[in-house]
Amino acid sequence: MKLLKLVALSAALSSAAAAQVPFERILNADKEPGNWLSYSRNLQGQRFSPLIEINSSNVGNLKVQWALQFPTPNNEVSPIVVDNIMYLTGPNSAMAVDARTGRILWTWKRAIPSDYHNIGFGRVNRGPAVLDDKLFVTTLDCYLVALDLRSGAELWASKVGEYKAGYSMTVAPLAIDGKIVVGVSGGEAGIRGFVDAYDAKTGKQAWRFWTIPGPGKPGHDTWSGDAWKTGGGSTWVTGAYDPELKLVYWGVGNPGPDWNGDVRPGDNLYTCSLLALDADTGHLRWFFQFTPHETHDWDAAHVPILFDAKIKGRERQLIANANRNAFYYVLDRVTGEFIAGRPYAKQTWARGLDAKGHPIVSPDSEPSEKGSLVWPNANGATVWFSPSYSPQTSLFYVAVREIGSVYFKRPAEYKEGTYYAGGGEDELPADDASGEIRALDPATGELRWEFKLHSPPWAGVLSTAGGLVFSGSDEGNFYALDARTGKPLWDFQTGGNIKANPISFSVDGHQRVAISSNQVLYVFGL
Amino acid sequence: MIRTQTLILLFSCVFLFPHSISSAQAEKTESKFAPAPPDVSAGKRMFERHCALCHGIDGRGGRGPNLNRAKLFHAPDDAALKAIIFEGIVPEMPEGWFFTEEEISNIAAYVRSLGKIPAEPLPGEAARGGTVFTRNSCSRCHLFAGAGFAYGPDLTGLAERRSPAYVRNAISAPAEHLPEGFLLVRAITSSGRTIEGIRMNEDTFTIQIKDASRTFHSLRKQDLRDLQKLRGQSPMPPYKTILSPTELDDLIAYLFSARGLQ
Numbered sequence: 001m002k003l004l005k006l007v008a009l010s011a012a013l014s015s016a017a018a019a020q021v022p023f024e025r026i027l028n029a030d031k032e033p034g035n036w037l038s039y040s041r042n043l044q045g046q047r048f049s050p051l052i053e054i055n056s057s058n059v060g061n062l063k064v065q066w067a068l069q070f071p072t073p074n075n076e077v078s079p080i081v082v083d084n085i086m087y088l089t090g091p092n093s094a095m096a097v098d099a100r101t102g103r104i105l106w107t108w109k110r111a112i113p114s115d116y117h118n119i120g121f122g123r124v125n126r127g128p129a130v131l132d133d134k135l136f137v138t139t140l141d142c143y144l145v146a147l148d149l150r151s152g153a154e155l156w157a158s159k160v161g162e163y164k165a166g167y168s169m170t171v172a173p174l175a176i177d178g179k180i181v182v183g184v185s186g187g188e189a190g191i192r193g194f195v196d197a198y199d200a201k202t203g204k205q206a207w208r209f210w211t212i213p214g215p216g217k218p219g220h221d222t223w224s225g226d227a228w229k230t231g232g233g234s235t236w237v238t239g240a241y242d243p244e245l246k247l248v249y250w251g252v253g254n255p256g257p258d259w260n261g262d263v264r265p266g267d268n269l270y271t272c273s274l275l276a277l278d279a280d281t282g283h284l285r286w287f288f289q290f291t292p293h294e295t296h297d298w299d300a301a302h303v304p305i306l307f308d309a310k311i312k313g314r315e316r317q318l319i320a321n322a323n324r325n326a327f328y329y330v331l332d333r334v335t336g337e338f339i340a341g342r343p344y345a346k347q348t349w350a351r352g353l354d355a356k357g358h359p360i361v362s363p364d365s366e367p368s369e370k371g372s373l374v375w376p377n378a379n380g381a382t383v384w385f386s387p388s389y390s391p392q393t394s395l396f397y398v399a400v401r402e403i404g405s406v407y408f409k410r411p412a413e414y415k416e417g418t419y420y421a422g423g424g425e426d427e428l429p430a431d432d433a434s435g436e437i438r439a440l441d442p443a444t445g446e447l448r449w450e451f452k453l454h455s456p457p458w459a460g461v462l463s464t465a466g467g468l469v470f471s472g473s474d475e476g477n478f479y480a481l482d483a484r485t486g487k488p489l490w491d492f493q494t495g496g497n498i499k500a501n502p503i504s505f506s507v508d509g510h511q512r513v514a515i516s517s518n519q520v521l522y523v524f525g526l
Numbered sequence: 527m528i529r530t531q532t533l534i535l536l537f538s539c540v541f542l543f544p545h546s547i548s549s550a551q552a553e554k555t556e557s558k559f560a561p562a563p564p565d566v567s568a569g570k571r572m573f574e575r576h577c578a579l580c581h582g583i584d585g586r587g588g589r590g591p592n593l594n595r596a597k598l599f600h601a602p603d604d605a606a607l608k609a610i611i612f613e614g615i616v617p618e619m620p621e622g623w624f625f626t627e628e629e630i631s632n633i634a635a636y637v638r639s640l641g642k643i644p645a646e647p648l649p650g651e652a653a654r655g656g657t658v659f660t661r662n663s664c665s666r667c668h669l670f671a672g673a674g675f676a677y678g679p680d681l682t683g684l685a686e687r688r689s690p691a692y693v694r695n696a697i698s699a700p701a702e703h704l705p706e707g708f709l710l711v712r713a714i715t716s717s718g719r720t721i722e723g724i725r726m727n728e729d730t731f732t733i734q735i736k737d738a739s740r741t742f743h744s745l746r747k748q749d750l751r752d753l754q755k756l757r758g759q760s761p762m763p764p765y766k767t768i769l770s771p772t773e774l775d776d777l778i779a780y781l782f783s784a785r786g787l788q
Contacts, residue, residue: 188575371583406583408574410574423574423575424578426582426583430706430707431757452730453730454728454729473730475730476729477729477730488731493732
């Protein structure tokens with residue numbers, strides 16, 4: 001331990017002049033495929049690893065290299081790996097781990113206030129961000145904290161929202177040039193959501209974009225009365241960034257209350273929308289609302305994926321979103337123009353999309369007093385766990401939940417810091433539900449292949465240049481599929497339900513694949 | 527081991543859970559809750575949001591047990607009920623530590639209100655029902671109060687988990703009233719061997735089956751030529767065509783007479 005501290009200290013001194021992870025490293029992530037420097041590895045949100053050591057011919061030999069037990073259950077962390085050190089987060093906690101052995105180098109904890117309550121989600125954290133010499137961590141009591149990469153020492157903590165009013169954070173921050181972008185949870189607590197950016201050096205707020213526009217702002221007229229004050233619009237999943245357009249793309253959650261839309265007539269902007277925000281100012285460049293006046297808890301809080309493809313013979317800069325509402329959307333990421341959309345899972349709430357991508361809503365799909373049977377269920381056809389895009393196969397991979405629910409509408413009364421949901425749902429029995437990994441044509445959403453899962457999954461997808469797709473099942477299977485065909489090539493029973501995103505990195509030139517499974521992090525290699 | 531896994535599947539959530547919330551723990555938890563008149567309608571709203579997913583919007587059960595019962599197996603008193611709402615039941619029921627004490631009191635009051643339903647009359651005679659049970663060889667497929675064979679669901683303590691109406695339906699027409707999670711499957715191996723039985727567990731790549739001789743089979747799906755899920759089928763015949771109405775009444779009275787033994 002002493003030796004490690006000395007090593008860390010000398011490393012700190014030797015690099016005092018140059019930051020360990022300047023933004024250029026994150027920007028050029030493909031130059032160092034052995035590291036995993038941001039939530040989705042690259043800023044484009046693709047969750048693709050260029051590593052090739054593990055491939056379709058040898059993946060059958062994959063073995064556990066090491067495992068780490070977390071201090072708390074239900075881990076959803078997507079690790080960061082920098083120069084042989086892995087950084088992990090949990091609820092109000094973080095740690096650095098030797099990526100060769102899994103031995104802990106430092107830990108950091110922040111007390112969870114005794115009067116803190118989770119409203120609508122578990123005590124989890126989905127991962128850290130890294131920039132310069134700092135690790136950035138969000139907390140349940142709604143702080144963004146900067147830690148020293150080498151020691152875990154707390155450098156600054158900025159209050160992002162008031163937890164007593166239902167604001168909370170589980171999101172992995174997004175580090176862009178000089179700024180840390182974050183969003184908030186609280187969509188079941190009647191918060192008024194926002195996307196925030198903080199100065200990475202000082203923790204000072206750089207800008208805030210309110211996802212529910214206030215009086216006088218464009219979009220405010222999509223609310224009536226005071227409904228906007230408790231309109232929801234959480235921002236709890238990490239976005240993506242286009243460094244050339246200097247646009248931050250971020251998804252917005254459901255309106256509040258979830259299942260009772262009577263108290264909030266109108267389209268309820270910018271809930272269930274994708275935002276394109278100017279990275280310098282936080283000003284809205286464009287938005288696209290997937291589900292106007294949403295009443296099923298179908299947040300548009302997803303990792304959007306940036307990619308380029310030919311549309312009608314012309315190369316376009318695109319952004320793709322497999323939405324919780326069961327439709328796959330392709331937009332022009334410069335203008336927000338709707339390019340294509342189609343269902344990628346069973347849905348019964350819309351007859352389709354019109355030419356502009358707006359849903360043609362089916363009658364009787366709203367939650368009701370006696371209950372309305374609708375696909376997908378409130379967790380959606382997919383949810384916070386990440387999709388993946390492989391530039392090698394040019395396919396979009398998404399973990400799909402095929403399950404319907406009977407939706408109920410109930411009275412909703414706002415009381416600060418408590419549930420503001422206005423109903424509930426009865427899920428259909430387990431044997432009427434299933435899961436799939438689906439590979440879609442990214443430009444159209446057409447199905448290329450699918451792999452059946454026993455039940456609706458809670459794990460994200462990683463694709464690799466080794467021609468593989470990795471994901472996990474709710475029954476604990478961690479597995480690899482052929483990225484071109486979907487054929488299963490390897491599986492391992494982890495013993496815990498997997499609710500996390502896989503990553504890949506390398507140590508000493510050897511590729512590793514990591515996944516959190518309930519209370520254990522597994523790292524696999526050949 | 528075989529029995530344990532079967533129970534998980536056949537009665538998920540209901541009664542497998544070991545009695546880890548002892549009365550001492552329950553008392554300790556109870557002391558945390560300040561006395562305040564509970565708000566049943568507020569509890570109902572919380573129930574609909576958090577509990578209905580498994581227990582049904584009216585508490586009549588689904589993935590989780592029916593709560594329209596005066597006596598709850600895991601929650602003999604209010605202290606135990608609050609403790610369960612707070613701590614959950616590993617691994618079936620998620621914990622509710624995020625609730626305030628007031629919210630837990632409200633939910634518990636609502637759950638108790640669900641149980642205030644008049645007891646169903648048991649017109650049969652238990653002693654005669656015992657004869658019906660023996661004559662029809664029920665114990666060849668069911669454990670009851672420690673005796674018999676565990677192929678179908680264990681009937682021990684049935685009265686704590688199910689209503690007489692439910693049991694009447696399940697005996698009369700088993701295939702139409704299968705317990706949550708119960709599934710008869712037929713697997714055909716690549717060598718052409720057929721294995722039929724009750725699914726004990728399943729994931730994306732494997733399935734575990736217990737056949738009628740209570741032999742356990744662990745199978746990898748990729749090694750199977752076919753895997754048929756015999757939904758809506760039961761190895762148990764519909765006894766409405768076998769038993770007279772009086773025999774059925776007596777059998778139910780016998781099964782519910784075991785309440786005192788638990």
